[in-house]
Structures are given as structure tokens and as C-alpha cells.
Amino acid sequence: MFKMKVSFVSAVLLTLALLLAACAPAGSGAQPPAAGDDSLVIGLVLVGPRNDRGWSQAHYEGGQFVEANLAGLQVIVFESLNPADKPEATLAGVVADMVAQGAQLIITTSDEFEEDTTTVAASHPDVVFINVSGDDALTGEAPPNLGNIMGRMEDMKAIAGCAAALNTQTGHLGYLGPLVNHETVRLTASAYLGARHCYETYRGEDPDTLQFDVTWIGFWFNIPGVTLDPTEVANNFFDTGVDVLLSGIDTTEAIDVAGQRAAADEAVLAVPYDYLHACDSSPAFCLGVPFFSWGPAYLAAAESVARGQWEQSWAWYGANWDALTDPAQTTVGWVDGEGLQGQAAADLHDFIAKLASGEVDLWAGPIVLSDGTVYVPAGQSATDEQIWYLPSLLQGMGESR
Amino acid sequence: MSRPAWLPRLWPLLPSFVALLLTSLLLLAFGASPPLAFGAIWEGAFGNQDRLLTTVAFWIPLMLSSLGLLISFRAGLWNIGIEGQFILGAIGASWVALSLQLPAPLQISLQMLAAMAAGALWAGLAGVLKRWGVHEIFGGLALNNLAIILTNYLIAGPWQPPEGGSFRGTAPFHADALLPLVGATRFSVVALGLALLAFGLVVLALRNSAWGLRLKALGRNPRSALLLGVSSRRETLLAMAFCGALAGLGGAVRVLSWFDSLRQSISGGIGYLALMVVILAAFRLLWTPLVAFFFAAVLSGSVVLQLRTQLHSSLGNILTGVLVLLVLLFGNLDSLRAWWAEWRAGRRRS
Numbered sequence: 227m228f229k230m231k232v233s234f235v236s237a238v239l240l241t242l243a244l245l246l247a248a249c250a251p252a253g254s255g256a257q258p259p260a261a262g263d264d265s266l267v268i269g270l271v272l273v274g275p276r277n278d279r280g281w282s283q284a285h286y287e288g289g290q291f292v293e294a295n296l297a298g299l300q301v302i303v304f305e306s307l308n309p310a311d312k313p314e315a316t317l318a319g320v321v322a323d324m325v326a327q328g329a330q331l332i333i334t335t336s337d338e339f340e341e342d343t344t345t346v347a348a349s350h351p352d353v354v355f356i357n358v359s360g361d362d363a364l365t366g367e368a369p370p371n372l373g374n375i376m377g378r379m380e381d382m383k384a385i386a387g388c389a390a391a392l393n394t395q396t397g398h399l400g401y402l403g404p405l406v407n408h409e410t411v412r413l414t415a416s417a418y419l420g421a422r423h424c425y426e427t428y429r430g431e432d433p434d435t436l437q438f439d440v441t442w443i444g445f446w447f448n449i450p451g452v453t454l455d456p457t458e459v460a461n462n463f464f465d466t467g468v469d470v471l472l473s474g475i476d477t478t479e480a481i482d483v484a485g486q487r488a489a490a491d492e493a494v495l496a497v498p499y500d501y502l503h504a505c506d507s508s509p510a511f512c513l514g515v516p517f518f519s520w521g522p523a524y525l526a527a528a529e530s531v532a533r534g535q536w537e538q539s540w541a542w543y544g545a546n547w548d549a550l551t552d553p554a555q556t557t558v559g560w561v562d563g564e565g566l567q568g569q570a571a572a573d574l575h576d577f578i579a580k581l582a583s584g585e586v587d588l589w590a591g592p593i594v595l596s597d598g599t600v601y602v603p604a605g606q607s608a609t610d611e612q613i614w615y616l617p618s619l620l621q622g623m624g625e626s627r
Numbered sequence: 628m629s630r631p632a633w634l635p636r637l638w639p640l641l642p643s644f645v646a647l648l649l650t651s652l653l654l655l656a657f658g659a660s661p662p663l664a665f666g667a668i669w670e671g672a673f674g675n676q677d678r679l680l681t682t683v684a685f686w687i688p689l690m691l692s693s694l695g696l697l698i699s700f701r702a703g704l705w706n707i708g709i710e711g712q713f714i715l716g717a718i719g720a721s722w723v724a725l726s727l728q729l730p731a732p733l734q735i736s737l738q739m740l741a742a743m744a745a746g747a748l749w750a751g752l753a754g755v756l757k758r759w760g761v762h763e764i765f766g767g768l769a770l771n772n773l774a775i776i777l778t779n780y781l782i783a784g785p786w787q788p789p790e791g792g793s794f795r796g797t798a799p800f801h802a803d804a805l806l807p808l809v810g811a812t813r814f815s816v817v818a819l820g821l822a823l824l825a826f827g828l829v830v831l832a833l834r835n836s837a838w839g840l841r842l843k844a845l846g847r848n849p850r851s852a853l854l855l856g857v858s859s860r861r862e863t864l865l866a867m868a869f870c871g872a873l874a875g876l877g878g879a880v881r882v883l884s885w886f887d888s889l890r891q892s893i894s895g896g897i898g899y900l901a902l903m904v905v906i907l908a909a910f911r912l913l914w915t916p917l918v919a920f921f922f923a924a925v926l927s928g929s930v931v932l933q934l935r936t937q938l939h940s941s942l943g944n945i946l947t948g949v950l951v952l953l954v955l956l957f958g959n960l961d962s963l964r965a966w967w968a969e970w971r972a973g974r975r976r977s
Contacts, residue, residue, distance in 0.1 A: 302937070304930075308892070309886075309890060309891070309892040309893065310891075310895050310896075311895075312895070313892075313894065313895025313896060313897055313926075314685045314923070314927050314930065315930045316681070316813060316885075318811060318812075318813075319677075319678070319681055319930055320934065322677065323671070323930070323931050323934050324934065327935075337795075338795065341799075349811055405795065406783070444779055444783075445891065449891075449892060451771075451772060451775060452775050452779070452891060452892055627783070
């Protein structure tokens with residue numbers, strides 16, 4: 227009896243499976259590209275998911291921008307390449323398959339991939355590699371087929387810090403930091419410099435009374451059990467007197483938590499990061515967002531590879547100040563959020579205009595590190611290299627991990 | 628109601644088949660062709676020599692951890708702390724790698740020994756906690772978290788790279804500390820040798836040793852084992868330590884070949900994956916390496932699956948997850964029959 231049932235069930239399942247296999251339309255799903263045609267294939271490696279409404283999504287949409295603007299171009303994406311999400315995957319393996327699919331340009335979009343990109347690029351000398359945010363092309367560690375791209379987010383972070391300082395009632399700002407490296411240190415310091423400047427200039431307050439606390443969660447985004455939980459850190463900031471929270475991580479916890487707390491009638495605001503539409507989850511409590519738009523830089527790289535004229539460089543793209551809100555025209559930008567209103571909005575735009583014209587130089591000395599060392603003496607201004615390699619946070623900033 | 632002898636043996640294939648079917652439906656729902664998708668997995672796992680070696684390289688630490696779990700499960704222990712033991716092994720190996728510089732064979736042997744000792748120690752802690760009344764599941768989970776915190780502390784603190792503290796990892800170890808690799812892959816012949824040696828050892832321990840028998844007695848019934856003169860304390864600790872040592876060895880292989888330094892998320896859940904492997908293999912000795920290899924192949928292959936289909940990146944995990952779930956639910960023919968009989972009896976009564 228039982229046996230009969232079993233064989234009956236198996237027979238049904240087998241038939242179903244065969245039917246499925248036979249009926250599956252041959253063209254469904256993405257096909258590997260036909261080898262041998264002239265179209266350019268780009269491989270795009272993301273550290274997080276393509277829809278994180280933050281860092282990785284900005285890169286993903288940069289890839290889509292190139293696809294839309296360069297005929298016959300195809301972008302292959304590999305997302306969430308990090309040892310917590312994909313213990314089985316390596317950059318070398320991913321790149322090998324991208325090359326097998328015809329990729330001539332491979333963009334690795336995280337500082338996580340810097341070291342591995344250098345190794346992998348050396349083993350594929352005919353393919354152009356770009357590591358975003360790295361500096362191996364500057365230091366000379368990179369093989370000739372590897373370049374670097376980064377945006378001058380420092381200016382946008384200064385705007386973010388200014389917006390926060392113009393809106394704080396408690397005089398206490400929080401910064402949700404990812405991990406500690408040169409990039410995150412200089413960006414966090416930039417936000418602080420912008421905040422100090424605006425607190426003093428537009429509000430007439432003593433900038434030394436502005437409290438600015440940074441908590442490093444330990445990675446670019448939440449890895450449960452491994453990093454600090456950014457939602458918890460954000461709540462903790464608001465519980466301890468912070469009323470404007472700036473985000474430096476890849477994902478949207480700062481604005482999400484601010485939205486939840488604001489919905490419960492708390493006077494809190496946030497400045498998210500990375501992605502043009504990062505305000506969308508709680509627009510009313512968002513002061514604006516400093517965003518990356520990788521499309522223009524990727525398009526330029528793709529075009530030069532397609533023409534066979536790519537040359538190694540370490541490119542640190544500044545803002546297009548005349549088109550600061552247009553992702554098609556600038557690599558870094560700032561858009562106001564609905565939470566930015568009245569005098570604060572006017573003051574912020576005054577600040578932006580002065581940054582653009584060079585009237586305000588936030589990196590003019592004295593710049594003092596957190597341990598009290600003078601990094602840039604009075605009367606001088608920090609060089610690009612000094613900003614890029616800022617060794618620690620600045621005096622006056624609080625730091626915890 | 629007689630049934631042929633092959634039925635219970637081949638029965639687990641049926642849930643596997645259903646899992647394949649379910650994932651096929653899922654793929655169709657995503658608008659992808661199942662043959663293309665499974666073809667991509669196959670190619671990703673075995674497509675060329677490099678891919679095959681990468682699959683094997685991922686399999687080795689998973690296999691070592693699974694072998695360890697066979698021992699602890701045999702003693703009736705739920706060693707969920709294996710993830711932490713794996714991480715401690717990585718830390719132990721890294722400690723030697725960062726502090727000593729000896730000729731490669733000596734250096735690597737010392738690293739392996741340190742890894743095994745660290746893993747065994749961490750497992751022993753869970754065993755000691757158990758004696759104090761903390762169930763090994765809870766003790767193990769707590770120790771897993773501690774292991775992660777310890778890694779984060781080490782890579783951001785005392786072992787931070789010279790360019791400054793970040794949470795990413797230590798600086799790469801010196802060349803004599805790393806396992807020699809084949810070509811551009813992460814595959815190491817030494818690691819494979821160790822895994823095979825470990826397999827032989829576990830087979831011997833469980834099949835042909837008095838210790839294996841004592842573990843079995845302990846696992847089946849701790850109280851009567853005690854009456855037979857099996858010390859549950861001693862055997863519990865020993866079984867945990869043995870398992871921890873093998874997991875620690877897995878962690879060492881991971882840092883010394885897959886990576887070249889101690890990183891954050893060094894394991895990425897390989898310990899938990901090993902639990903699934905051993906459960907899916909129904910705790911059977913010869914099935915375990917095969918099931919572990921199946922997992923390694925599916926996960927390894929899903930890298931190419933994602934690249935070729937541009938579908939969601941967790942499809943490989945979904946496939947293995949559905950499979951384990953179905954096998955756990957329907958894999959045991961006897962309990963299924965018992966359940967069926969009960970249900971029918973209940974219906975007749977009402």
C-alpha cells in the first residue's frame with residue numbers, strides 16, 4: 227500500500243520535472259553574451275546588495291547609466307561579495323568568470339577589494355581594472371592595467387555637517403561611522419569641519435561647545451553578530467541627547483531610525499549618505515543627502531576602454547558645483563531634504579556657494595588631530611595628499627567603537 | 628506490510644528530488660530557465676580545473692568541521708559552538724603566523740597545532756560550561772559571539788596592520804606562514820592531505836575504537852553509560868575537544884590558504900553550514916564528506932549562477948536550505964510511517 231503511494235508520487239514528480247525541463251523557454255533568464263562581437267562588457271563587483279539604498283546601489287545605478295548611454299554595452303553585476311555573505315566566493319573567482327564572459331573593464335567598488343584587485347589585475351593584464359576608493363595607482367603598487375576612481379565627497383560631507391549644525395537644538399550631533407580607514411576618517415572629519423564652521427558663522431555659537439560624537443560600527447554595513455547594530459547605535463545616539471544624526475555607513479539605518487522616532491513626536495533629524503534617493507524612507511525628517519553618482523566617471527572609463535585609449539590614473543573627481551543635484555553631471559552631489567527649511571536652507575546655500583567659489587576653505591590651518599598634534603599649521607592649507615591620508619579624527623570630536 | 632530493503636536507503640533521494648523541483652519552480656517564477664541555472668551551478672563548481680579546485684578548497688574546512696561534529700554528535704552533544712571553535716582555530720594559527728618566523732614546514736606545523744589547541748580549548752570551555760549546567764547550545768552560541776568579538780578586537784587593536792587600525796583584517800602573513808597554493812586558486816594540497824587524514828582518523832575512532840563505543844553509549848543513554856563505567860564528564864570534554872580541534876584546523880586552513888591574513892568574518896558561517904551537512908547526512912560517516920562536497924559545489928557554483936543569470940545572489944543558499952528542510956521533514960521513512968499510521972488511526976477513531 228505504502229509502496230504504491232510512494233511510487234505513484236515519484237512518478238508524478240518525475241513527470242512534472244521532465245515537463246518543466248522540457249518547457250522551460252530556452253531564452254528565459256539572461257544569456258551569456260555571444261562571444262566575438264564588438265560590444266563592451268563591464269564587470270561590476272559590489273560589496274553589498276544592489277538595492278541597499280546606499281553605497282552599492284549608487285554603483286549599481288552608475289552601471290545602469292553607462293548601459294543607457296553607450297550602445298551595445300553590457301554590465302555584469304556581482305553583489306554582496308564579502309566573507310560574511312559569500313564565504314564561498316573570492317574576487318579572483320568572480321573576476322575569472324567575468325573575463326570568461328568577455329569583460330574588458332572590471333570595476334571593484336570597495337576598499338574591501340583593494341588588495342585583491344591588485345593581485346587579480348596582475349593575472350589578467352589584458353583587462354582594465356578600476357578599484358573605487360583605493361590608492362594603489364597613486365602609490366605605485368598597482369600593475370599598469372589598474373586605476374583608481376574616487377569622488378571628492380569631503381565637500382559634500384562638509385555640507386552635510388553644516389546642515390546638521392544649522393538644525394541642532396541640543397548642540398549635539400551624532401555620526402554613524404562604518405570602519406576606521408583613511409577614507410572614513412577624512413569624511414567624518416570633513417563633516418565636523420563643516421558643522422563647526424556653520425555653527426559659528428551662521429548661528430553665532432562657540433564651535434567648541436558643539437558636541438560631535440562618532441561611533442564606528444565595524445563594517446560598511448550591519449553584519450548581525452559581527453558589527454555593532456547600526457539601528458541600536460542610532461537609537462542610542464538619540465537617547466543620549468543627539469538630535470541630528472549623520473550617516474557614514476552604506477545603508478539607511480540613520481534616516482530610518484530618525485523617521486521612527488520623529489513619528490513618535492521626537493524632534494530628531496538625519497542626514498543619510500551615498501545614494502541620491504536615500505531620503506525617501508522618511509523625507510520629512512531628512513535634511514538632505516550627500517550622494518555619489520558614479521555614472522559619469524564610469525561612462526568616461528568605459529568610453530576610453532572601448533576606444534582602446536584607457537590610461538592608468540588615480541582620479542579624485544570633484545563636484546560639478548553648477549549641477550550639484552544632477553546625477554548625470556557630477557560625481558558627488560548634494561540634494562536638500564524636506565527637513566531643511568527656512569533660514570537654515572538659506573544659510574546652507576550661502577555656505578555651498580562659498581565652498582564652490584573657494585571663499586571658504588575648511589582645510590585651512592590650524593587643523594589639530596585628536597591627540598593634540600598640529601597636522602596643518604595656521605597660515606597653511608592642507609594638500610590633497612594630507613586630506614587623503616588624514617591619520618585620525620580631529621580635536622573636539624568624540625569617538626567610540 | 629513488507630517493503631524492499633532498498634526503499635529506506637534510497638528514500639532520502641526523494642526529498643532531494645522535490646527540493647530540486649521546488650527550486651526549479653522558484654527559478655521559473657524569477658523568469659529564469661532551470662536547466663540554464665543548474666547548468667551554471669555545475670559550470671561554476673566543476674567548469675574547469677580552477678573552479679574544481681576552488682570548490683575543493685571551500686570544501687576542506689567545511690569537511691573538517693563536519694568530521695568534528697560527527698564525534699560530538701556521537702556523544703549526544705549539540706556542538707553549535709563549532710563556529711566559534713573554527714574562528715578560534717583561525718586566531719590560533721594567526722597568532723603563530725604573526726609572532727614567529729621559522730622555516731615553512733615547522734612554521735606551518737606549529738600554526739596547525741596552535742589552531743587545533745585553540746579550537747579544542749574553546750570547545751572544552753563549552754564542555755566545562757555544560758558541567759556547570761549551561762546547555763552546550765547556549766554556551767556554544769555565547770562562545771561564538773565571544774570569538775567574533777575577540778577577532779574584531781585583535782584586528783582593530785594589537786594585530787592591526789601598520790597602515791592603521793581598521794576592522795578589515797591583519798596585514799598579510801609572511802610567505803613561509805602560508806600554505807602553498809596550486810596556480811591562481813586557493814587550493815592547497817597540504818590542506819587536502821590533512822582533511823583526508825582527519826577523515827581516516829575519525830573513521831578509526833568511531834568504527835574501530837573503544838572510545839567510539841563509549842561515545843556511542845554516552846550519546847544513546849548517558850545514565851546507562853554511567854552504569855557501564857563510562858565517565859560522562861571525561862568523554863563529553865574529550866568529544867568536544869576532538870571536535871574543536873578539527874574545527875580549529877578548518878579555521879587554520881581558511882586563514883592560511885583561502886585568505887592570507889586574519890579577517891573579519893573569517894568563517895562566514897562554515898560552522899553552521901557543517902551542522903546542516905551532518906544533519907543532512909543523518910550523522911553517517913561515509914555520507915558526510917559527500918554531502919559536504921555537495922554543499923561546497925552548490926555554493927561555489929552559485930557564484931557563476933549569479934553572474935550568468937543576474938538573479939538574486941542567495942539562490943544557492945535557498946537550494947541547500949530547501950533541501951535540508953525537506954530531508955528533515957520527510958527524510959526519515961520510519962518516522963514518516965509512524966506519523967502516517969497515527970493519523971489514520973486517529974481518523975478511524977473519530
